[in-house]
Amino acid sequence: MNEDLLQAYSCILQEYLVGEGMHLQWAIFINVVVNCIIVLVCVYILDIIFRKFIVEAFKAFSNKTKTTFDDYLVKSNFPRFVAHILPLGILWHLVPIIFIESPFMTNFLLVATKVLSVVLFVYIFRSILRSTRNFLEENERFKDKPMESYVQVMMIFAWGIGVFLIIQLLTGFSIASLTTLGAASAVILLIFKDTILGFVASIQVSVNDIVRIGDWITFSKFGADGYVTEINLATVRVQNFDNTFTTIPTYSLIADSFQNWRGMQESKGRRIKRSIFIKQSSIKFLAVEDVEKLKEIQLIKPYLEHRQRDVDKFNRTHEADKGLLINGRNQTNLGVFRHYADAFLNENSAINKDLFLMVRHLAPTEKGIPLEIFCFSYDKRWENYEHIQADIFDHLLAAIPYFGLEIFELPTGKDLQALA
Template identity: 40%
Template sequence: MEYIIEYFVQLYTNQYFFVLAVSLLAISSYLIMRFFVLKVIFRFLNMTSNKFDDILITTGFFNRLSFAVPLIVVYVMTDIDNSPQNLSYRIFFVLFVVIMGTIINSVLNAFNQSYLNSKYSKRLNIKSYIQIIKLIINGLVFIIVVAILINKSPFYLLSGLGALTAVLMLVFKDTILSFISSVQISSNDLFKVGDWLETEEFKADGEVVDIALHTIKIQNWDKTVTVIPTHKLLDSSFKNWRGMTDSGGRRIKRSINIDLNSIKFLNEDMIERLKKIDLLSDYLNNKMIEIKKYNKSDAERSLLNVRNLTNIGTYRAYIREYLNNNSNISKDMTFLIRQLPPSKNGLPIEIYVFSNNTNWVEYESIQSDIFDYLLASINQFDLKLFQNPTGSDFNKSNIA
């Protein structure tokens, strides 16, 4: 028995065997922690209703925490001298600081992810601020590691940063500008994740999917992604369509070009025919009463000596009544049917209204349905659409 005890004592005092034994024990403790203990912890946390612990798992908090276990085992087993002059102690301390830095970074990532899942993330994006905090922490970790390795106080290194201020300003110029831009974006509520942003300079037109410290990601409507430096985006002009979404209405602005040669006064037959249209009957009756009161009882021979209805004016009235009775058109926003100056492309009748549906697909469907109907109904007013001559028009002229 004494021989066996003496044998183990000799093994313990053997430097190479001791190093091998501690290394195997450290690796074993890591593997047990990573593949057994953490699995039990994960299974328990997945059964809880708290979502933050699930986020800690996905951000790797516990995995990074497991790296501290073999470090503790080595520290306890080796009885390292705490003297700063001891190289082993400095290496151990460096590893400890690096592991703590990664753990803090994972906690910040978890906090940011938890905030993104909350209702407050739509009001204020904090990702840029989290990245600044991580940058400061990583910088401090770097300074502490260097200070430990060269056996100097961290304050000794920090005191030397004053002389390097100009160099640091040059190196971190984009970071500083991006941070200032991020503060402006948040404080002035210029845009946020989910907003529709359009910028001509960067050829981007789509939804903001990410706001980071250095970059803004915009997913265009063709599903491509445009990445823009944060400070450069604020230096340029951009359009935020959030106001359209918040208002609940989306503008319809389109013109129907009328052939000038088809514009004329309405005669009695046309008036009687148009009175059969429900949307126009009240308008025509009121107009006829108003015109009869204005015109002389003994009307002159020329139509220009009296007031008369025109087919273009009646068609405008019909458009107004048709849109007034359309449930997809907002009545609380600008509602305008107007005539623009005549041009070489005819007489434009512009429709300037707002759809009460801001969804892109449904909005386009509403707009198309409106103009399908208005274009098809124009012949009822003896009006013609203006269009440039096509091949069929030239063929008809040759036949004639």
């Protein structure tokens, strides 16, 4: 639009209103209002046209390219924001021409245009950051990294700069002075204390590889036990196994202790560590006939034959009086059962023999002697792991009576009633 035509139109309208008997000040005011409405309507129409054209052109371009980055730009409204730049530029150019006789309105609209431009560029920067985050999350290298934290930090800095620029535009005060920067820094540290702590923590979490998205963690302090679904600047989101969600402050990951099960998931097996409590009064020495009877159990027959030969040889050498069973060397039913449990685990195809495997006694307790099973299952999936563990202890608990042993149990009501 020609500058002379705009000025001529404004003068004609003002002269017409004065010619109709209107006071000059009122004529100027109405002239400004009419011009303002015309400018806003024209800019709005141009904005709609440019927005539709640029958005459709960008969609067509993104559909033809192989990369997905431009698709994410479309989803984050990047073309829509870019389309607003041209109407704002036109408004910036027209305001000093149309409102040449109203310096106040000129300054007001120019400042408003500058403020809108600052906000617009912040939104454009945000859409680029979000598109970059979504694009990088497709890559396996960045899929488990807390990209959201870095986006949030950069957006805080972007909005901080934007707010400072807007304050400078509205007040005219420079933000470059040391006093202003010092005061602003103090305010930022006070308001964004948790955000700064979260930012530092998210960097340490990422650099030290403490937690990844998808890790199974147990954080008793916050009642979290499940998989990490999101790591952002302020919080870590955990989906518990009951399908509830727990949010944990990000800085708590480096300030407090928690359990990360990733090491187990990446290892060659998942540990089984559980004890069976044996009633102490059921433990006894095995006579020769007891040993012969236990040889019927195929799994420990070779062990019993080899062990009994060593026992008999020792007793003959030392002329042990076997009229009393305690004399010399003897096998015990608990010791034989311990070897049976060890052999059973070594025969179990679900147990990883390359990892540590042991059956041992623990110190006697008021509940009996704990016989601890320590081994690792090949399958680390929770449901299958529990099935394997249950099958092992089902078998061992059912096998105990064959060795003349008893499981310790606290007396129930029926037990007390039988005694009475």
